[in-house]
Amino acid sequence: MPFTPPVTEQRFVLDTVVRLPDLAAVDRFAAASPDVVDAVLEGAGQFAAGEWAPLARVGDTVGAKWTPEGVVMPAGYAQAYRDYVEGGWGTIGAPEQWGGQGLPFALQTAVLETLGGANMGFALCPTLTVGAIEALQHHGSAEQQAAYLPKLSTGEWTGTMNLTEPQAGSDVGALRATATPRDDGTWSIKGTKIYISFGDHDMAPNIVHLVLARTPGAPAGTRGISLFLVPKYRLDADGQPGAFNDVRVVSIEHKMGLHASPTCVLSFGDEDDCVGELIGPEFGGIRAMFTMMNNARLNVGLQGVQVAEGATQAAVAYALERVQSARAGAASRDSVRIVEHPDVRRMLLRMKAQTQAARALVYYAAGQVDRAGLGDADARDRLEITTPLAKAHGTDLGNEVASLGIQVHGGMGYVEETGAAQFFRDARITPIYEGTNGIQAADLVGRKLGLSGGAAFASLLADIRAEAEHPTLRALVDACEAVGAHLAAAGHDDRLAGSYPFLMMLSVATCGWLMERQGRLATGDEAFAAMKRAAVAFYLDQIVPEALGLRAAATASAEVLYAVPAEAFAA
Structure with a gap:
């Protein structure tokens, strides 16, 4: 499918929302000069x-295929991935000591957005490798880092996360995979993992699996979980892929979308010959997992941006060429392009505004990753509170925009050949994986509202208030403060019952703040600035009031949810 990289928009958001020039003023990120940033984008x-x-179309129509020898990617994918590696695109944010460029995570986020906007299913592969790098960088031993990070940083080897099991689902504490100590200090891994994105493929000579498992006598629940490094091929004396490590792909899922991304069932140790290395201390798996998970959650929110951008571009292109009906009230009865009809313009402008809002939110959180990495404690708290917003709201907006894209296409949007449906099918998983959006909302009200004694939440609202000028945005901030206080004092059921509408309110308030800032700073190219101001005005005048209307739902009692027995739902 045709794709135009949104470079001007990305650069504008990096400058105004992330405030990338401030990061580049720090020695660690001094390489992120304006000319380097321009060249990268x-x-x-x-x-x-x-x-x-x-390759997006063949990825959707042909998809990845399971064979007894492993997963085979569609034609062209292996070469395109090799070109990605040779071009150095995997090294943008990777540590310099392991062959990376050490540029800001926010800039790496923009690169991943571009890759995913072009081909969302394909981009899952490098996205997951980023999480593996992060986990090893923070929790791996010096030997593990030296053996694996150089190849992961370039993308020559890819990485995965192996959390979910058939009986456990989102309840990670219920996993049953085991790790038994061997005489040489390594561990024998045995078990089955499901929903492992890019758990197998034919694009790289090795795949590095990070696997959660239980050691003998481990405590029940999440306290007894450890993390293990399990390569598809064990390394030989020269550090190259050698003997097969008894990791087999049993099947791949037949999914609604993301057909270019093989979602695997992996079996470890069928022949009792799967060897793993402990990452970090025994029983330290949850801590290490959240290093991977928090990174992944931002990148899943970014997938919402990717699919929204692609769907918007497709809808705009169609609306500019499709001629149908005269414009209501016009003197001429000649048919016009559908972009001239008010309702189509409403949908297109909403798509633009929501895509820009999602991008601003995710990029803002990415900027906090960089600041937290520099030792900024306030940025660490800000990252904690904005991560569930970026993941949940970013993916919700990806789904909304993709659905609107089908609507703009009319009946042709429901026909696969236009490509409009693929955006929606690809997007639908994103509110589910890496912690459902309901889990993100529970995290917000259960942990993040009280973070640093409530100071993290209060600080976010204070920063929004300090800049907000639009009266409805200021009213929404006041409502978020009142609802936050209500939920903090509420009982467990009431707090969780209101958690999702509250997350929506706080997400829109944060997006509104970042959008309004962009509207004030929009200068330069007049066409870009005019569209930016229009999108900001639409967001503040039409989307922010919608969020204000969620206050009743966010403060409603859970009583009605339990007013009938569970069996009544089947009535």
Whole structure:
């Protein structure tokens, strides 16, 4: 499918929302000079549009295939991935000591957005590798880092997360995979993991699995979980892939979308010959898992941006060429392009505004990753409270925009050949994985409201108030403060019952703040600035009031939810 990298928008958001020039003023990120940033954004855009976007259709229609020898990717994917590695696109934010460029995570986020906007299913592969790098960087031994990070940082080897099991689902504490000590200090891994994205493929010579498992005598629940490094091929004396490590792909899922991303069932140790290395201390798996998970949650929120951008571009292109009906009230009865009809313009402008809002939110959180990495404690708290917003709201908006894209296409949107339906099918999983959006809302009200004694939440609201000018946005901030206080004092059921509408309110307030800032700073190219101001006005005048209307739902009692027995839902 045709894809135009949104380079101008990305650069504007990096400057105004992330405030990338401030990061570049710090020695660690001094390489992120304006010319380097421009070169990275432009180069990534050209690569993604030229090599990854043309494969999106075959990725959807043909998809990854299971064979007894492993997963085979569609034609063209292996070469396109090799070109990604050779072009250095995996190294943007990776540590310099392991062959990366050490540039800001926020800039890496923009590159991943471009790759995923061109081909969302394909981009899951490098996205997951980023999480593996993060986990090893923070929790791996010096030997593990030296053996694996150079290859992961370039993308030559890919990484996965192995959490979910058939009986456990989102309840990670219920997992049963085992790790038994061997005489040489390694561990024998045995068990089955499901829903492992890119758990197997034919694009790289090795795949590095990070696997949660229980050791003998481990405590029940999450306290007894440890994390293990389990490569598909064990490394030989030269550090190269050697003997097969008894990790087999049993099947791949037949999914609604993301057909280019093989979602695998992996079996470890069928022949009792799967060897793993402990990452970090025994029983330290949950801590290490959240290093991976928090990174992954931001990148899943980014997938919402990716699919929203692609769906918006497709809808705009269709609306500019599709001629149908005269414009109501016009003197001429000649048919016009559908972009001239008010309701189509409403949908397109909503798509634009929501895509820009999602991008601002996710990029803002990515900027907090960089600041937290520099030792900024306030940024660490801000990252904690904005991560569930970025993941949940970003993916919700991806689904909304993709659905609107089908609507703009009319009946043709429901026909697969236009490609509009693929955006929606690909997007639908994103509110589910890496912690459902309901789990994100529970995390917000259960942990993040009280973070640092409530100071993290109060600080976010204070920063929004300090800049907010639109009266409805200021009213929404006041409502968020009141609802937050109500939920903090509420009982467990009432707090969880109101958690999701509250997350929506706080997400829109945060997006409104970042959008309004962009509207004030929109200068330069007049066409870009005019569209930016229009999207901001639409957001503040039409979307912010919708969030204000969620206050009743956010403060409603859970009593009605339990007014009938469970069996009554089947009546």
